[in-house]
Amino acid sequence: VFPGVRQAQWLTKTKLVEGLPPAVQSIVDNPALGLQELEERAKHMVSHARLWDTAEVAPRRERYCPMLFENLIHICRLMSAKYPSLSKRMLARNCRIAATWERESILLQVRGLSGILMNSMTPIAPVASKEEILATKEHVLETFYPIAPTIDLQEVKVYKELNDTGQCFRDGYPYSQPHTLFFLESANVRTDRFRPEQLRAKMLMFAFGNALAKARALHGNDPKVLEQPVVVQSIGTDGQLFQFMVFQLNTTDLVSNDGVKNLVWIDSDQNLYERAQCVPEVKKRVVTKPAGISGFQPDTFKKFLALYLHGTV
Amino acid sequence: AACRGLGGSAPRCTTDPLWKCRAKYTVRPVGMKKTGGRDHTGRLRVRGIGGGHKRRYRMIDFQRLRYEEGAPPEPFTEKVISVRYDPCRRVRRAGSGPGPGSRASRGPLLTPAAGSPCRSADIALVAGGNRKRWIIATENMQPGNTITNSPHISRMAVSASEGDAYPLGALPIGTLICNLESHPGKGAQYIRAAGTCGVLLRKVNGTAIVQLPSKRQMQVLETCVATVGRVSNVDHNKRVIGKAGRNRWLGKRPHTGLWHRKGGWAGRKIKPLPPMKSYVNLPRVKAVE
Numbered sequence: 001v002f003p004g005v006r007q008a009q010w011l012t013k014t015k016l017v018e019g020l021p022p023a024v025q026s027i028v029d030n031p032a033l034g035l036q037e038l039e040e041r042a043k044h045m046v047s048h049a050r051l052w053d054t055a056e057v058a059p060r061r062e063r064y065c066p067m068l069f070e071n072l073i074h075i076c077r078l079m080s081a082k083y084p085s086l087s088k089r090m091l092a093r094n095c096r097i098a099a100t101w102e103r104e105s106i107l108l109q110v111r112g113l114s115g116i117l118m119n120s121m122t123p124i125a126p127v128a129s130k131e132e133i134l135a136t137k138e139h140v141l142e143t144f145y146p147i148a149p150t151i152d153l154q155e156v157k158v159y160k161e162l163n164d165t166g167q168c169f170r171d172g173y174p175y176s177q178p179h180t181l182f183f184l185e186s187a188n189v190r191t192d193r194f195r196p197e198q199l200r201a202k203m204l205m206f207a208f209g210n211a212l213a214k215a216r217a218l219h220g221n222d223p224k225v226l227e228q229p230v231v232v233q234s235i236g237t238d239g240q241l242f243q244f245m246v247f248q249l250n251t252t253d254l255v256s257n258d259g260v261k262n263l264v265w266i267d268s269d270q271n272l273y274e275r276a277q278c279v280p281e282v283k284k285r286v287v288t289k290p291a292g293i294s295g296f297q298p299d300t301f302k303k304f305l306a307l308y309l310h311g312t313v
Numbered sequence: 314a315a316c317r318g319l320g321g322s323a324p325r326c327t328t329d330p331l332w333k334c335r336a337k338y339t340v341r342p343v344g345m346k347k348t349g350g351r352d353h354t355g356r357l358r359v360r361g362i363g364g365g366h367k368r369r370y371r372m373i374d375f376q377r378l379r380y381e382e383g384a385p386p387e388p389f390t391e392k393v394i395s396v397r398y399d400p401c402r403r404v405r406r407a408g409s410g411p412g413p414g415s416r417a418s419r420g421p422l423l424t425p426a427a428g429s430p431c432r433s434a435d436i437a438l439v440a441g442g443n444r445k446r447w448i449i450a451t452e453n454m455q456p457g458n459t460i461t462n463s464p465h466i467s468r469m470a471v472s473a474s475e476g477d478a479y480p481l482g483a484l485p486i487g488t489l490i491c492n493l494e495s496h497p498g499k500g501a502q503y504i505r506a507a508g509t510c511g512v513l514l515r516k517v518n519g520t521a522i523v524q525l526p527s528k529r530q531m532q533v534l535e536t537c538v539a540t541v542g543r544v545s546n547v548d549h550n551k552r553v554i555g556k557a558g559r560n561r562w563l564g565k566r567p568h569t570g571l572w573h574r575k576g577g578w579a580g581r582k583i584k585p586l587p588p589m590k591s592y593v594n595l596p597r598v599k600a601v602e
Contacts, residue, residue: 004201005266006142011103012208013254014247014262015139020303021127021246021265027306028299038075042301045071046293050239050276058278065186065239069116072301076308085312090175092117099209099216101254116182117210119175124231124311126248127265133229133250136261178210178232180307185238193238196269203234203245204264211249223253225260233307242270242300244307270300338372338446365564373436374446375492375500377462377478378538381442388463391441393476396450398435398546433507435545449492449505451476451542466535475542481521482535486513490539493523495592497536507549510542520593532591 009016020028049068053059059067073091080086093116183203185193194202211230219226226249234245244267251260274295281289352358380386437450439460453475454460460476463483470485480497484490489510492501504511509526516522521535554560557567 004198005204008201008204008208009264010141010143012204012262013103013141013251013257014204014208014264015136017263017265018267019265020244020267020306023127024246024265024303024306024310027309028302038305039296039298039301041075042072042298043293043296045075046273046276046296050293051278051291061188061239062186065184065237068239069182069184069237072304073308076305079305079309083309083312086309088175089179090119092119097206097209097213099212101212101252103254116184117178118180118182119178123177124179124233126229127231127246127263132263133260136250136263137259139261141257141261178214179311180233180235181206181210183234183236185236196241196243199236199238200243200245200266200268203236203243204247204266207232207234207245207247207264208249208262211247212252215249215252219252223251223255225251225253233310235304235307237272240272242272242304243268244270244303246307246310267303270303271295271297272300273297338374361566361568362564363566364561366562371436371447373432374448375502375505376498376538377448377492377501377540378464378498379446381444386464388461388465389441390459390461391439393450393454393456393458393460394438394440394445395456396435396437396454396545432505433546433549434505435507449501449540450545451491451540452508452545452547453542454545462538464536464538473541476540478538478540480536480538481513481523481533482516482519484513484539484541486515488513488541489543490523490541491544493531493533493539494537495531495533497534497538501539503531504539505544507544507546509544511539520591522589529587530589532589532593534593
């Protein structure tokens with residue numbers, strides 16, 4: 001109907017900011033990290049995932065998407081030699097998330113498997129300053145008259161209003177803070193995959209669900225403005241396009257339309273590489289596109305790494 | 314391009330004989346089963362039908378004043394999201410014919426992929442409140458327009474803009490209308506073809522008299538709802554088929570080549586207009602004993 005991010009913004013009472021927050025951007029631009037030599041490694045990893053992984057001619061998306069993700073995470077983990085606090089992270093797959101909230105007398109909920117979640121021991125510091133948070137008070141959420149904002153949402157009978165961060169993350173578990181969510185669109189058929197804007201909306205909703213459940217676990221169920229905002233990052237990809245998102249939950253008071261809003265920084269449609277040719281394309285006996293990865297963008301990988309390192313650097 | 318929810322993963326066609334019996338309304342295209350001119354006994358009933366590009370049916374809502382569940386019966390507005398033509402009768406590119414496997418049928422950009430059965434008008438996806446539906450588009454409908462549907466009849470005639478749906482009693486006489494109902498709440502059955510429009514001639518007591526495109530006049534109750542404007546795709550009758558293959562893509566098989574002498578049914582007929590058709594049950598005047 002319209003791009004899903006706008007609808008998700010209304011549902012989660014969020015203000016959108018284009019591009020990554022300055023804190024993450026500074027990690028990207030920081031030359032001390034030595035991101036240059038990692039670029040070679042990243043190219044290697046992309047070739048491995050896209051070209052060399054299989055005995056057939058080309059691996060399918062179901063294979064290369066998770067393989068690429070694993071490789072990128074591997075490179076990120078190698079940095080923990082420099083930053084020991086990086087080892088205090090853990091990955092959880094297929095964890096269930098459940099969060100319910102009321103939005104102008106409509107009860108909404110996010111349920112389901114939330115992709116791959118990475119947790120850490122220490123929470124991420126709030127990215128936006130206090131002034132920015134207060135400035136969101138003036139921001140007006142857009143209305144979609146005459147279309148209701150809950151259009152295209154499934155109507156479900158709710159028997160229990162659940163707010164749950166996941167079954168295994170009870171109190172006392174060392175890695176309790178949600179850090180980053182990863183979403184891999186690895187269906188083979190194009191119609192089963194989410195389109196980029198739908199993927200961004202899904203990332204926003206799940207990041208919000210995680211943040212809300214964590215905030216409720218920390219501060220209780222009453223709707224209020226949080227003095228310590230909860231920050232959750234999220235990366236979504238379909239093997240080639242990457243969407244980066246940083247979500248900051250400022251308030252759990254979602255019933256009214258005014259007041260402090262939550263903030264989200266979205267960097268969308270970052271290509272990691274242009275083409276990955278497995279077999280050189282030949283037209284009229286002349287090789288037009290040689291085999292291999294072409295158009296590799298190191299910036300995308302730097303942003304991936306920056307989001308991974310955010311919170312420890 | 315309009316974004317259409319999650320990419321349509323409805324089947325392209327079915328062999329299910331009960332595909333017409335779908336009870337719940339859905340926006341997604343429904344797989345159709347072609348009959349080839351055969352009826353329920355399996356024998357050929359209508360000649361000249363068969364083959365043609367695969368199609369998926371989009372359920373069109375002809376009752377404009379259909380309220381959502383739980384919504385009060387009062388005027389509501391909807392927004393037009395997309396207007397797509399029905400490639401049922403317009404197959405553009407050469408070589409696009411009977412090759413259903415070669416085309417991914419999703420998105421309104423890929424034109425001759427699927428169409429609704431034998432509709433020459435364009436259909437529009439409108440959304441209001443919490444639901445979306447397909448309706449017959451009027452002539453100048455663009456994505457992003459807002460249309461209103463209202464059941465009220467006031468003493469002053471409403472200045473209706475194109476695409477709105479009002480009862481006939483609320484419209485000024487002389488407006489061009491389409492999608493007319495014969496009984497209130499029945500759903501539009503008249504004036505639905507491409508480029509057609511009826512004219513509201515006069516309003517008498519609680520009824521209204523409409524002139525149909527065939528110049529026949531029809532009397533209906535003034536609470537019957539009609540949409541304002543001409544039906545879309547106005548140049549439909551000016552198109553040129555161009556070649557025999559295009560007719561085959563539309564599912565029409567060739568006529569026989571045998572020469573018949575034409576009888577009394579052929580040729581131009583000039584006769585007076587049939588009398589006005591009245592769908593209003595006037596109370597029978599009781600015979601005075």
